[in-house]
Amino acid sequence: DAGITQSPRHKVTETGTPVTLRCHQTENHRYMYWYRQDPGHGLRLIHYSYGVKDTDKGEVSDGYSVSRSKTEDFLLTLESATSSQTSVYFCAISSSGSTDTQYFGPGTRLTVL
Amino acid sequence: GESVGLHLPTLSVQEGDNSIINCAYSNSASDYFIWYKQESGKGPQFIIDIRSNMDKRQGQRVTVLLNKTVKHLSLQIAATQPGDSAVYFCAENQAGTALIFGKGTTLSVSS
Numbered sequence: 001d002a003g004i005t006q007s008p009r010h011k012v013t014e015t016g017t018p019v020t021l022r023c024h025q026t027e028n029h030r031y032m033y034w035y036r037q038d039p040g041h042g043l044r045l046i047h048y049s050y051g052v053k054d055t056d057k058g059e060v061s062d063g064y065s066v067s068r069s070k071t072e073d074f075l076l077t078l079e080s081a082t083s084s085q086t087s088v089y090f091c092a093i094s095s096s097g098s099t100d101t102q103y104f105g106p107g108t109r110l111t112v113l
Numbered sequence: 114g115e116s117v118g119l120h121l122p123t124l125s126v127q128e129g130d131n132s133i134i135n136c137a138y139s140n141s142a143s144d145y146f147i148w149y150k151q152e153s154g155k156g157p158q159f160i161i162d163i164r165s166n167m168d169k170r171q172g173q174r175v176t177v178l179l180n181k182t183v184k185h186l187s188l189q190i191a192a193t194q195p196g197d198s199a200v201y202f203c204a205e206n207q208a209g210t211a212l213i214f215g216k217g218t219t220l221s222v223s224s
Contacts, residue, residue: 033211042202043157043214058211090156098206099145104156 003027004105006091012111019078021108023091025071032074033058033092033102034066036085043090049074050097081112121218128224132193136186136203136215145206148177148188150199151217157202160188190220198222 003026013019023032033048035058045058047066055066063085065077078085088109092102126132138146144165149157161172163179163186170177176189186203200217207213 040216042216045211048211098211101147101159101162102204102212103159104149106156107154 004091004093004103006089006105006108008108009106010109012113013081014113015082016080019081019110019112021076021089021091021110023074023076023105025074025091025093027093027095027103028071029093029095030071031094031097031100031102032068033094034064034074034076035090035092036060036087037090037107038087046076046089081110083112086110086112122216123219123221125221125223126193128193128195128222130193132188132190132197132220132222134188134190134201134218134220136188138184138186138203138205140205140207140213141181141184143205143207146177146179146186147204147212148175148186149202149204149214150197151202152199160201193220193222195222195224 005024007022031050034046035043037043044060046060046064047058049055049068052068067075088107090107091105094100094102147162148160150160151157161175161177163170163177168179174191178187190197198221200219202214202217204212204214
């Protein structure tokens with residue numbers, strides 16, 4: 001998985017609780033991404049980062065926030081989880097943005113009850 | 114909006130056959146395309162990519178063809194093996210934004 005880890009790998013939580021997912025890379029790539037994958041929708045971009053403290057919204061950013069305080073870590077936070085955020089979340093990295101290959105982590109399966 | 118799509122959601126082949134997975138895109142400004150393989154319970158895995166200044170690129174047992182005239186991308190897998198069973202996604206770069214992914218084709222290989 002190209003030096004990308006995600007934690008936790010599985011999480012079950014209750015509606016209204018805050019949740020933070022972590023993505024860690026050892027490749028020193030500049031760009032990092034968070035996607036969610038749902039049946040019938042494929043992979044959809046939530047947020048991405050183009051450098052430390054530099055982030056931007058993706059297609060489905062409502063209800064999510066991100067932070068990147070150092071190159072290797074990109075955090076995704078659900079401030080108040082809802083059942084519609086039950087999904088599999090993937091982190092990806094690339095060295096040169098959208099014109100370069102993105103490499104994916106193993107994913108986090110999140111269930112919001 | 115414009116998006117990447119795949120012609121068939123499923124494809125079933127016999128071991129040893131050649132497989133062809135198709136993808137149509139609608140944004141003529143896209144200049145970079147990637148094929149990914151995703152096995153159950155895992156993250157997407159890079160297979161091969163191609164840029165718009167090329168029409169063919171070969172890897173190990175895989176070939177990607179790009180037809181910009183009809184906005185069509187295909188992935189050819191030679192001598193398909195049971196280990197090739199997975200979901201295959203194409204993705205396109207739309208200049209200035211992130212990659213846009215298709216919904217995937219499930220390849221089933223029977224021995």
